Every structure is written in structure tokens, then in C-alpha cells.
Amino acid sequence: MIFGGSGDLAMRKLMPALYNLALQRLLPAAFCVVGTARRPLSDAAYREELRLAVSQHSRTKPLNEEVWRSFAENLHFVATSDDRGYGKLRETLDRLDHELGTHANRLFYLATPPPAYASIVRAIGEHRLRGDTGWARVVIEKPFGHDRESARELTEILHTVFREDEVFRIDHYLGKETVQNILVMRFANGIFEPIWNRQYVDHVQITVAETIGVEERAGYYEQAGAMRDVVQNHLLQLLALVAMEPPAAFDDKAVRDEKVKVLRVLRPITGDDVRMNAVRGQYGRGFIEGVAVNAYREEPGVARDSRTETYVALKCWVDNWRWEGTPFYMRTGKRLPKRSTEIAIQFRAAPHQLFSREASEGLEPNALVLRIQPNEGISLKFGAKVPVQGIRIRSVNMDFDYGASFMVEAPDAYETLILDALRGDATLFTRRDEVDQQWAFVDPIMEAWGASPTDPPIYEAGTWGPIEAHVLIERDGREWRKA
Amino acid sequence: MAQSIAIDTTFWGARVLGVAAVERELTRLRRAVIAHALEQRLVAARASVLNLIVYAEREVHARRAAKSISELALRHPSRAIVVLADRGAREDVEARIEMHCHLPAADNATQVSYEQILVRARGDSRQRVASAVIPLLVPDLPVFLWWTGAPPVGGPPFGDLLGVADRLIVDSSDFARPDLALPSIARICSQARGLFGLTDLNWTRLTPWREMVTSFFDVPAWRPFLETTTGVRVGFAVDMDGRDIHPSQALLFIGWLASRLGWRRVDELAPSEAGGLLFAIARADGARVMVRVRPRFERGLEEGDVSGIRVQAERDGQRAEFVVKRQPDERHQTSTVLIDGRTRWERTVPLPSPAIVELIGEELAILGSDRTYEEALAALVRLS
Numbered sequence: 001m002i003f004g005g006s007g008d009l010a011m012r013k014l015m016p017a018l019y020n021l022a023l024q025r026l027l028p029a030a031f032c033v034v035g036t037a038r039r040p041l042s043d044a045a046y047r048e049e050l051r052l053a054v055s056q057h058s059r060t061k062p063l064n065e066e067v068w069r070s071f072a073e074n075l076h077f078v079a080t081s082d083d084r085g086y087g088k089l090r091e092t093l094d095r096l097d098h099e100l101g102t103h104a105n106r107l108f109y110l111a112t113p114p115p116a117y118a119s120i121v122r123a124i125g126e127h128r129l130r131g132d133t134g135w136a137r138v139v140i141e142k143p144f145g146h147d148r149e150s151a152r153e154l155t156e157i158l159h160t161v162f163r164e165d166e167v168f169r170i171d172h173y174l175g176k177e178t179v180q181n182i183l184v185m186r187f188a189n190g191i192f193e194p195i196w197n198r199q200y201v202d203h204v205q206i207t208v209a210e211t212i213g214v215e216e217r218a219g220y221y222e223q224a225g226a227m228r229d230v231v232q233n234h235l236l237q238l239l240a241l242v243a244m245e246p247p248a249a250f251d252d253k254a255v256r257d258e259k260v261k262v263l264r265v266l267r268p269i270t271g272d273d274v275r276m277n278a279v280r281g282q283y284g285r286g287f288i289e290g291v292a293v294n295a296y297r298e299e300p301g302v303a304r305d306s307r308t309e310t311y312v313a314l315k316c317w318v319d320n321w322r323w324e325g326t327p328f329y330m331r332t333g334k335r336l337p338k339r340s341t342e343i344a345i346q347f348r349a350a351p352h353q354l355f356s357r358e359a360s361e362g363l364e365p366n367a368l369v370l371r372i373q374p375n376e377g378i379s380l381k382f383g384a385k386v387p388v389q390g391i392r393i394r395s396v397n398m399d400f401d402y403g404a405s406f407m408v409e410a411p412d413a414y415e416t417l418i419l420d421a422l423r424g425d426a427t428l429f430t431r432r433d434e435v436d437q438q439w440a441f442v443d444p445i446m447e448a449w450g451a452s453p454t455d456p457p458i459y460e461a462g463t464w465g466p467i468e469a470h471v472l473i474e475r476d477g478r479e480w481r482k483a
Numbered sequence: 484m485a486q487s488i489a490i491d492t493t494f495w496g497a498r499v500l501g502v503a504a505v506e507r508e509l510t511r512l513r514r515a516v517i518a519h520a521l522e523q524r525l526v527a528a529r530a531s532v533l534n535l536i537v538y539a540e541r542e543v544h545a546r547r548a549a550k551s552i553s554e555l556a557l558r559h560p561s562r563a564i565v566v567l568a569d570r571g572a573r574e575d576v577e578a579r580i581e582m583h584c585h586l587p588a589a590d591n592a593t594q595v596s597y598e599q600i601l602v603r604a605r606g607d608s609r610q611r612v613a614s615a616v617i618p619l620l621v622p623d624l625p626v627f628l629w630w631t632g633a634p635p636v637g638g639p640p641f642g643d644l645l646g647v648a649d650r651l652i653v654d655s656s657d658f659a660r661p662d663l664a665l666p667s668i669a670r671i672c673s674q675a676r677g678l679f680g681l682t683d684l685n686w687t688r689l690t691p692w693r694e695m696v697t698s699f700f701d702v703p704a705w706r707p708f709l710e711t712t713t714g715v716r717v718g719f720a721v722d723m724d725g726r727d728i729h730p731s732q733a734l735l736f737i738g739w740l741a742s743r744l745g746w747r748r749v750d751e752l753a754p755s756e757a758g759g760l761l762f763a764i765a766r767a768d769g770a771r772v773m774v775r776v777r778p779r780f781e782r783g784l785e786e787g788d789v790s791g792i793r794v795q796a797e798r799d800g801q802r803a804e805f806v807v808k809r810q811p812d813e814r815h816q817t818s819t820v821l822i823d824g825r826t827r828w829e830r831t832v833p834l835p836s837p838a839i840v841e842l843i844g845e846e847l848a849i850l851g852s853d854r855t856y857e858e859a860l861a862a863l864v865r866l867s
Binding site: 289375 | 501502503506510529531532579580602604608610611612613614615617618620622623624625626647848849852
């Protein structure tokens with residue numbers, strides 16, 4: 001069941017993901033998709049729209065007509081603009097259950113704008129769409145509320161119809177191969193975990209950089225900003241995965257328990273600390289990949305005096321035994337020079353400098369970099385002797401390139417996550433208490449910024465954020481990596 | 484009116500639309516190489532130890548640079564981003580950036596060691612260049628910026644690209660007006676102390692000369708003459724008509740001596756003779772050193788290359804001359820010591836090839852700044 005079945009998300013992500021799952025023979029034998037939206041649409045017209053969307057957005061091309069035909073036979077559409085529509089929806093679901101023998105196992109995917117969540121959940125309850133037998137799960141997209149309070153309200157609404165273990169909050173970052181690989185790298189290998197702590201790690205940098213501007217999302221983005229759009233979910237998730245303790249098992253409870261523990265000890269940035277440890281910025285005019293681009297305030301749908309932040313840099317502390325004294329620097333922004341998501345673990349320098357200053361001029365501290373996108377991979381930076389007479393040291397990279405090592409294209413995050421949701425594996429989804437802790441961290445900063453009389457500093461599009469962000473890290477004698 | 488240079492796609496590779504497309508295309512090409520290697524049961528890897536940005540305003544320069552870098556690929560596996568920009572601001576051409584990329588086939592199929600990207604900046608694209616180049620850099624690798632021609636004093640794209648560079652490479656032999664360009668390089672150098680290193684290929688060409696001159700004074704008996712130098716003569720090559728005068732290399736040599744030996748300012752400046760220079764410098768002890776920099780036509784030499792050096796000194800009534808000369812075969816160097824006009828010692832050693840490939844190869848091995856060069860340059864600027 002996809003609510004918002006003819007919307008952008010369904011067209012660009014969900015349907016191509018489902019189609020690719022079908023292509024890989026990963027969908028169950030008896031399976032169908034019912035899309036719903038306000039505007040009326042026949043099954044045939046719906047299928048045709050989806051066909052176009054999938055052939056355009058699928059990661060595998062061209063469309064396999066045979067597979068599509070059989071997949072499309074199980075696509076249905078019901079318009080739900082009123083109670084009658086929901087009644088019809090229920091009839092359709094019951095009929096399909098009967099035909100396919102699916103025992104009313106139902107996955108509800110809320111692919112609508114967040115304001116519609118409440119009424120949809122209510123309707124699912126009132127019209128008893130959950131069915132009497134079988135399982136029911138609901139997948140919802142971020143944002144999960146706009147602050148701690150509203151996130152709690154949303155959870156309460158969801159809980160009127162679904163139990164917490166039936167709620168799958170999706171953060172598509174967690175579906176990425178390389179993000180899951182953080183856990184594999186840390187906990188399937190013996191050599192990293194012993195040095196994964198304050199004793200060896202000088203600091204950690206997490207970067208989520210985009211080159212795109214606000215595009216068509218101004219309506220949402222004006223309210224959200226970079227903090228709610230990226231920090232609250234993606235950045236804090238990455239932080240949790242890097243900083244967490246080894247879970248006892250790779251299951252949804254153990255993994256998420258450990259993540260929550262990290263979020264709980266993430267030192268809040270409040271009051272005066274905000275000025276010191278949190279930097280916001282908003283992009284001005286500039287150039288991206290050689291093309292002149294507008295300032296944020298010139299974008300369609302954005303207020304001319306908007307104070308929404310499009311850039312955030314933070315210095316955080318994880319107050320526990322493992323990380324005492326090791327700062328985590330995080331940054332995210334739009335209209336930065338390059339699209340890049342990565343986590344860099346920067347290790348301490350060798351304790352004793354054996355080589356002359358001149359010889360080691362090209363030497364940088366060891367760093368382990370987990371590249372999430374693009375060019376997924378891992379690289380380890382270390383010093384090596386340059387092949388000349390005498391000693392001259394330079395940093396070199398030992399590189400692991402995902403694509404070149406496995407020679408297969410990684411599945412799209414949505415494929416992974418939808419399949420997990422169908423299987424009922426919630427490991428890669430965000431639990432209520434995680435969301436709650438994420439907001440507990442974000443809210444005080446947003447409050448301080450909201451109360452501040454000044455505008456966010458402007459940075460030129462195509463640069464790495466405002467000068468304040470550089471000050472934030474250079475004050476500590478460190479610098480942002482050249483991502 | 485607006486005549487754009489057509490891009491030779493056999494050399495520069497196919498045109499691709501945007502940074503993401505460049506990466507996709509290079510990944511595709513890389514995988515093809517790797518797949519090919521796997522078929523032959525070899526293990527292929529991508530190797531890359533540096534980013535090299537080349538900035539050129541003439542296709543011939545861009546092409547020459549690209550060729551040099553590809554020849555160096557096994558020694559210095561790299562990603563080269565060659566920027567070919569229109570000279571000056573041309574208003575008749577719409578400002579825009581185009582990209583081409585290419586993975587030149589290596590002899591060694593087991594390694595992908597050279598990735599070449601052409602960033603073609605048309606019209607007045609000064610503001611745009613850096614925004615197209617920076618996202619193409621391979622993260623975590625040092626960035627070398629090779630600027631062909633004399634670098635401008637500041638402003639985009641020079642300033643922007645320098646901002647991401649660990650090392651700036653120039654070739655002062657290309658400078659049309661070294662008297663203006665060398666001081667401005669010295670300024671760039673002193674302003675950015677520590678942020679990036681500076682290399683002058685012309686300085687690298689001078690290295691065998693400096694080595695030979697230095698080696699004279701390793702000998703204890705001759706060492707004291709260094710303090711009592713009375714004259715230095717440096718010859719540099721010009722073309723047959725004596726029109727193209729490029730004394731940068733010879734001047735850098737003087738600057739180097741001055742910085743090492745604490746020579747101060749010019750006492751008097753004699754009128755230049757036939758494109759050369761004649762002047763006096765004050766030694767550390769105040770005595771005068773006569774310096775003569777003279778253009779000479781010599782077959783087979785690149786204009787501006789040093790052809791011979793003679794250091795004269797007097798001490799305890801003895802007159803010494805230390806001479807380094809290039810042999811007519813161009814592949815050897817001879818150094819001679821004359822005491823009171825009598826040859827005391829002579830030796831001939833191979834002269835390393837000054838090919839640009841070799842020069843660049845040397846430079847890419849160094850990351851830090853070259854203090855000796857910077858000091859020589861500073862001394863030279865002080866002298867003039």
C-alpha cells in the first residue's frame with residue numbers, strides 16, 4: 001500500500017526499487033502494490049505512468065519488458081479523496097488478499113508530505129485497513145516531526161494504530177551499502193576496533209556535502225533548513241554508527257540499543273555553547289561546476305529575507321569512556337564545491353618525530369576515510385618513503401574501491417530498505433527513542449538560532465561554507481579535510 | 484568572429500556533461516581495464532598519488548603538459564586536470580565550461596595510473612574555472628598546480644586554484660618579462676609561506692650547475708676562495724638573432740649565490756651590454772663582486788639555458804677560477820679549476836637531460852616548499 005502512490009517519491013524511488021527487486025527475483029510470489037492518492041486514476045493509466053517513471057529512474061536500463069509486464073499486472077490504484085474512497089480501498093485490499101492468499105499481510109508506505117501522516121494513520125484505523133489476520137507495518141519518511149514535541153505527537157498518532165515494532169522510520173542513508181559497511185568494517189575485523197578510541201583517534205570528521213541548491217523543495221526547506229533536513233537524521237545516524245559500542249548481536253534491538261546509547265551521551269550544545277560549537281550559513285551567489293547559480297534568497301519560493309540555514313557545522317563530544325576528549329566535527333551544506341559524503345577517522349601523530357622536519361614535510365596524520373558517496377570505498381592514509389636518495393616522506397593512500405573490487409553495482413538504498421521492511425527486519429530503521437534523542441540534541445541549537453537577532457553568515461556558492469566554519473575547527477589546531 | 488579551437492577528441496577523449504558524468508565515464512573506463520586484466524589473470528588496481536592541475540591558455544602548452552604527465556604516469560600515477568582557457572576576456576564568446584576525459588592506454592595493463600580530464604573554459608570564464616576543477620580533485624591526495632606562462636598577481640582563477648594547491652609549479656623560462664614576473668612570484672611565495680610550496684622548473688634545470696659549483700668548495704683547499712669571490716660570469720643561450728632574451732635562469736643562479744653567501748645590494752649598475760647585464764654586488768665583508776650575465780648563441784641549447792659559469796676569487800695572492808661548461812655534445816658537463824691560470828683539476832660528468840618530463844618528475848617527488856629556491860628568489864629581487 002503506497003499512500004502518495006502517484007507522487008514524486010513513489011515515481012522516482014519506490015517503484016523503481018520494487019521493479020528492481022522483481023528483476024532480481026526477490027519479491028514474494030504473491031505480491032501486489034496498491035497505490036493511492038487524491039486524484040482519480042485508472043489502473044491502466046497508473047501503470048502507464050509508472051512504466052514511464054521506472055524506465056526513466058531505474059538503475060538498470062533498459063526496462064525488461066517481460067518482467068515489467070508481470071510486475072505491472074499486480075499494480076493497482078484507488079483514489080482516496082474521501083471516506084468512500086477509503087471504503088473502496090478496503091474492498092480492494094480484501095479482494096486482492098483473497099485472490100492472492102496473502103493473509104492480509106500489509107505494508108503501508110506513507111510517501112506523502114508529512115502533514116498528511118496524521119489523517120492517513122487515522123483513516124487506516126477508522127477503515128480497518130490493517131486487516132484482521134497477518135502482519136501490518138507502516139513505513140514513514142523523514143522528517144519525523146520538526147522538533148522533539150512534534151516527533152512525540154507523531155509517534156503517538158502512529159501508536160493509535162501500530163505498535164512501535166510495526167513502525168519503520170526510514171532514513172535512506174542507512175540503506176546504503178557503505179553505511180552498512182561501517183558496521184561490517186568495525187565489527188567483522190579484528191584490527192580496527194582496538195584503535196577505535198580516544199587513545200588513538202585524534203578526532204572524527206563527518207561530511208555530507210551537496211552541490212545542489214534547494215531546487216523545488218523550497219516550501220519544505222524554508223521550514224526545515226539543513227539542521228532538520230540532514231543533521232537530525234543522516235549526520236547523527238552516521239555519528240552513532242561510528243561511535244557506538246559493539247552490539248551483542250546484529251539484530252534490530254541490539255544495534256539500535258547501542259545507537260541510542262551514543263545519542264544519549266552526545267553532549268548537548270545549549271545556550272552560549274551554540275555560539276562556540278555550532279555554525280550556520282546560507283549560500284549566496286557563486287559558481288557550481290562552472291555554472292553561475294543564484295543565492296538562496298533568490299531561489300523561487302524562498303523569502304527574500306529568509307534566515308533558513310543551508311549549512312551547518314558542529315563540534316560535538318560523545319561523553320563516554322571510549323571517546324572522552326575526542327571531538328566529532330560534522331558539517332553539511334548545499335551548494336558546496338562537491339557532492340561528497342564521508343567519515344574520516346583522523347589518528348594521532350606518531351609519538352616521537354624520528355625524521356627531520358624537512359623530510360616529513362609531506363606527511364599528514366594517518367586517516368581512515370569511509371567514503372559513502374560517490375566512489376564508495378575506504379582509504380587509509382599513511383606516510384611512505386619517496387623513492388629518492390635520502391629520506392623524504394609523503395602521505396599515500398591505500399584504497400579500497402567498492403565498485404572495482406566487487407564489480408557489481410550496489411543496490412539502491414530503497415531496494416535494501418523496502419526488502420527489509422517486507423521481511424520485518426527493523427535494524428536499519430530509526431526507533432522512537434533514537435528520533436527522540438536526535439531531536440533532544442537538535443532542538444536547543446535551533447532555539448538559540450531562532451532567538452538570535454542576526455542573519456546566518458552568507459557563504460559563496462561553490463565554497464566550503466562560511467569563514468566561521470573554518471574558525472570552528474582551526475581554533476583547535478585542526479582543519480577540515482579536502483573532501 | 485568567435486573562432487573557438489576545436490577539441491581533438493582522439494587526444495582529449497569524449498566530451499562529457501558535468502563532474503558526475505566525468506567520474507562515471509572514468510569509472511567505466513577503469514572497470515574496462517580491470518576486467519581486461521582479470522581475463523589475463525592479473526590483478527589490476529587504480530593507482531594515484533597526486534592531483535595535477537595544469538593551466539594553459541594555448542592548446543600546444545596544454546597538450547605538451549598532458550603528454551609529459553602521461554609519460555610520468557608509472558613514476559607518479561596521477562589524475563591530471565588540464566584547464567585550457569581562452570586568453571583574456573573575450574566578450575564575443577559565451578562564458579562556459581566544457582569537459583572531456585580520457586584514460587590513455589598504458590603499456591602496463593595491470594595498472595590504471597593516469598586519468599586525464601580536460602576542462603575547456605571558453606570566453607571570460609575566470610570566475611567559473613575553480614568551481615569546475617575543485618570537485619574533480621581526488622580527495623586526500625596532494626594537489627600540484629602547474630601554471631604555464633607567468634602567473635597573474637591574483638584574482639580568479641589563479642587565486643582560487645592556488646587556494647587548493649599544495650605546490651605551485653611555474654617555468655620562469657617561459658616568462659616574457661622575468662624582471663616583472665620573478666618579483667611577483669617572490670611576492671606570492673612570501674605571502675603564502677607555509678600554505679603551499681613553489682617550484683620553478685627553471686630552477687630545476689639549474690640544479691646540475693649548482694651541484695657542480697658547490698662541489699668545488701667541498702675541497703678543503705678551495706673552500707676559502709668562496710669567501711673572497713671577486714667575480715661571477717654566467718653565460719646563457721639565445722637564438723641566432725639574439726632577439727629572445729631570457730636571462731631568468733642565469734639570474735636565479737646569481738640570486739642563489741647571493742642568498743647563500745650573504746651578498747647584499749647592488750653597488751652600481753653598469754649599462755647592459757648586448758642584452759646582458761653587468762653589475763657589482765657587495766660581499767658579506769663589503770668587498771665588491773663583479774657580476775656579468777651574458778647572452779651567447781650556442782647551437783642546440785634552449786633559449787635561456789645556462790651555458791657556462793665562471794667564478795673568480797683571490798686569496799693570499801692566488802687567483803683562482805672555477806669554471807663549469809657544457810660540452811658541445813650537450814650531454815656532458817666539464818668542471819675545471821684554474822689557480823693562477825694553470826689547470827689544477829678537471830673532470831667531466833654526464834649532464835642530466837633537461838627534458839621537461841624529467842624536470843616535472845623531479846618536482847612531483849617533493850611536497851614541501853623549496854626554501855633554497857625561495858631564498859634565492861628573494862635575494863634576486865633584493866638585488867634588482
